[in-house]
Amino acid sequence: MTLLLAPMEGLLDFVLRDVLTRVGGVDRCVSEFIRITGTLLPDKVFLRIMPELRNGSRTLAGVPVRAQLLGSDPASMADNAARLAALGPEGIDLNFGCPAKVVNRHGGGAALLQEPERIAAVVAAVRRAVPAHLPVSAKMRLGYNDTALSLECAQAMEAGGACEIVVHARTKADGYRPPAYWELIPAIREAVRVPVVANGEIWTVQDAQRCRAVSGCSALMLGRGMVADPGLARAIRMADAGGAESVDEAVAWPVLVPHIARFWELVCSDLEPRQRAGRLKQWLNLLRRRFPEAEQAYQQVRTINDQRVITAWVGALGQGSEQVVGR
Missing domain, CATH: 1.20.225 (Bacteriocin As-48; Chain A)
Known part of the structure; x- marks a missing residue:
């Protein structure tokens, strides 16, 4: 079982990553997105958003942090990924899920879920631009207005060279309204050969158990649920180990x-x-x-x-x- 800590713009930044990974139970974090708009960013921008780069791409508790990029131009994404790679991140994650209007209006985030070919081009450009040993992963939603292209988008990410895909089980139109549609993730898992991580509406141990059962994913990404209950990752592990009676006190x-x-x-x-x-x-x-x-x-x-x-x-x-x- 793998438990990832989600990126959350304006909330789950390096400060909260430090604290939550000290509590324990998290295997890997992803930074908030670093927005790429056509210019080559200086190192100080990467370091400001992800200061863990100064610590071997790990939080002070020792948990790896993968840097996330958001953008829609393959060439610019590739140039910035190469510069970022020189700073030694644990890996590079690509954001195809952000529902923010200002991001989508400029063709970034979830807006790209309407263009699988562009997704493939962005992933492939980044994959070519960074060293072969460096993981390149991607995060997606189920779609923009609907789920019609969800399989094509996941396949485009795999075709471009993504080694892992996180699926936030809602569309852009769904925003953050419950529920998360975990039952649509198995079709994505069957459509690709790379590992798929389930994300969305995991607030409790019971949610995590149901999400794994419904999605078929052994790996989960925790977001607001982990912020609201910093002991959630530990509690999930305790429940898996048979310590259900003490789960409520995982972090009192x-x-x-x-x-x-x-x-x-x-x-x-x-x-x-x-x-x-x-x-x-x-x-x-x-x-x-x-x-x-x-x-x-x-x-x-x-x-x-x-x-x-x-x-x-x-x-x-x-x-x-x-x-x-x-x-």
Whole structure:
């Protein structure tokens, strides 16, 4: 079983990757997309989005990170992939799934799912441009407005040289609305010879088990479910090992609190001041799905923007203050 951590623009960046991989259970991460628009990007852009390149393409916990590129011009994608490859990424992933309007309007992300031939050209150009030992993978949705071309798109990725395909089991038109259509993944698996990874709406251990059963995939990619429950990957592994009785406590709130403190420390040292308070609130907001204590914490911090006040609040949270966590 392989568990991957998804790229999530504006949420699951290098700061959260560091924290979540410290919790454990993840085999590999994928960076947020690096957008390629026709120019050759300088190294500093790759390093800003994926600073793990300075650490052997691994998080500080030692988990490999694959760099993701998004673009539609084969030549420009190839040139940038070659430059990126010189920085030593674990591999290069190609984004054919982003549903953002601004990306799709310029022919990137999920928009390419309407053009299998262009997908094949992009993948092939990148594959030729980087060393043979470097993995080139791809991520797709089931389609743009419908699923009519899903098999052709997956076959185009394989034909171009992709060694692995992640399938987010929704179309661009579906956005992020549940459900994810895992039952459509087996046809894609049968249409290609490379490994296929299932992605979408995996929030719990039970979701993971059903997704594997329905999709036939042994490998899963976890996104918002892992952000909302940082212990999800560990819990999935514990359940597989027969430890179902302790799955609910894979990562209990007291265990998570030091990771929240670490997250805030990294946010304050690595992100712009205007982003800091919002990033903590964003994560606490998602954690409310899993932890009652997060609901209490979120309500206490949601109106605070002063970094010094939040730092003191996080310190008190770490000390187990009854006033802070409402116990």
